[in-house]
Amino acid sequence: MKKCLIFVIILILLVGLVGCAGGEIGFEGVVNRVETEQNMAYATVIKQHKELFAPKLPENIMFSTSGLDTELKPGDRFKGDYLSGTIDGQRVRVVCVTVLSE
Numbered sequence: 001m002k003k004c005l006i007f008v009i010i011l012i013l014l015v016g017l018v019g020c021a022g023g024e025i026g027f028e029g030v031v032n033r034v035e036t037e038q039n040m041a042y043a044t045v046i047k048q049h050k051e052l053f054a055p056k057l058p059e060n061i062m063f064s065t066s067g068l069d070t071e072l073k074p075g076d077r078f079k080g081d082y083l084s085g086t087i088d089g090q091r092v093r094v095v096c097v098t099v100l101s102e
Contacts, residue, residue: 023084024082024084024096025054025081025083025084026079026080027045027048027081028045028046028048028077028078028100029046029078030076030077031043031072031075031076032044033074034073034074039064039065040063040065041062042062043060043061043062043063044059045058045061046077051084057082057087057092058087058089058090060090061090062090062091062092063082063092063093063094064094068096068097069096070097070099072097076099077099077100078097078100079097080094080095080098081094081096082094082095083095
């Protein structure tokens with residue numbers, strides 16, 4: 001019984017570690033400012049999807065808009081995905097964005 005419990009705990013930890021090893025994690029935010037010339041957007045995070053062992057996003061983030069298919073404007077509410085291993089202060093690698101309709 002003890003061996004089984006230890007095995008289950010190790011299995012849960014391994015699944016959690018695999019899940020946070022650079023995977024995409026969803027979040028929602030509101031665009032505060034867009035700097036078109038620098039291809040940068042600044043946003044407030046309003047919701048972050050829960051992932052085991054995933055680092056938490058800061059309340060305010062900045063990310064590159066180059067490579068994104070969606071043009072963002074200040075005030076846009078959006079959902080997006082970021083790579084979990086790319087949080088550097090307020091800078092985050094966002095890989096896709098969808099503007100939410102009101």
